[in-house]
Amino acid sequence: MDINPDRIGKVAIMAAISSREEEDLFKDYIYQNTHLRIGVTFVSGIRTDVVKSFIKSLVACALQSKVIRHRSNEIHGVIHAGLECLNGVSSHVAAESSMKLKIAMVSDGRWIAIAAHGESAFHPETNHERMGFGVMHL
Numbered sequence: 001m002d003i004n005p006d007r008i009g010k011v012a013i014m015a016a017i018s019s020r021e022e023e024d025l026f027k028d029y030i031y032q033n034t035h036l037r038i039g040v041t042f043v044s045g046i047r048t049d050v051v052k053s054f055i056k057s058l059v060a061c062a063l064q065s066k067v068i069r070h071r072s073n074e075i076h077g078v079i080h081a082g083l084e085c086l087n088g089v090s091s092h093v094a095a096e097s098s099m100k101l102k103i104a105m106v107s108d109g110r111w112i113a114i115a116a117h118g119e120s121a122f123h124p125e126t127n128h129e130r131m132g133f134g135v136m137h138l
Contacts, residue, residue, distance in 0.1 A: 005029075005030060005034065005036075008036060008106045008107065008108050008111055008112070008113040008135070009106075009113040009115070009133065009135055011030060011034075011036060011038065011104075011106045011113070012038075012104045012105060012106040012113040012114060012115040012133070013104075013115045013117075013131075013133065014026060014104075015027070015038060015040060015104035015106065015115070016040075016102055016103065016104040016115035016116060016117040016131075017102075017115075017117045017131075023040060027040075030106075035108065035109075036106050036107065036108055037065065037066055037067045037068075037106070037107050037108075037109075038065070038067065038104065038105070038106050039061045039062055039064070039065030039066075039067040039104070039105045039106075040061070040065075040102065040103065040104045040105075041057050041058070041060075041061035041102075041103050042100075042101065042102055042103070043057050043099075043101050043103060043116075044098075044099060044100040044101065044118075045098070045099065046095075046096050046097065046098055046099070047090060047093050047094070047095055047096065047097050047098075047099055047120070048095055048096070050090065050099045050101065051086065051090060054082065054086050055078075055079055055082050055083065055086070057103070058078055058079075058082040058103065058105065058114065059075055059078050059079065059082075061103070061105065062074075062075075062078045062105055062107075062112075063075075065105075067105050067106070067107045067112065068107060068112065068138065073138060074112075074138045077111075077112050077136040077137060077138040078105070078112055078114070078136075080134070080136040081105075081112050081113065081114045081134035081135055081136035082114050082134060083134065084114075084132075084133070084134025084135070084136070085103070085114040085115065085116050085132040085133055085134035086116070086132060086134075087132065087134075088116075088131065088132030088133055088134070089101060089116045089118070089130050089131060089132025090130075090132070093120050093130070094122045096122065097120045097121060097122040098120065098121055098122075099118060099119070099120045099130070100118045100119050100120075101116045101117065101118035101130075102116070102117055102118055103115070103116045104116075107138065109138070110137060110138055111135060111136070111137050111138060112135070112136055112138055113133070113134070113135045114133070114134045114135075115131070115132070115133050116130075116131065116132040116133075117129070117130070117131045118130060
């Protein structure tokens with residue numbers, strides 16, 4: 001099955017749900033066949049800690065990965081897409097639940113898409129997958 005990475009949101013989601021091995025192959029494909037920029041980071045801990053560190057981690061990853069430039073409008077775009085993504089991935093999670101998230105961000109220079117995929121659990125028996133997503137213009 002071939003999946004065409006033709007939209008930044010789709011690329012962000014695919015990168016977020018990929019395994020480590022798949023991620024390397026996928027990033028190589030994106031770099032060789034598109035003009036998109038991609039960054040991946042991880043955030044984990046109890047929900048309250050994840051919420052506190054989420055946006056800082058995204059901005060740092062976006063700048064270090066050169067997904068965005070160090071300009072206020074681009075940082076602003078990351079913050080807003082990140083907040084939308086965080087809202088989706090963390091809503092209806094008990095405050096002390098553990099979360100482990102892989103976050104991927106993709107930019108075409110005009111827009112940024114951020115996808116987070118991972119797990120949350122209040123107790124090991126309740127562990128399940130979660131996903132969040134956000135898009136914003138730069």
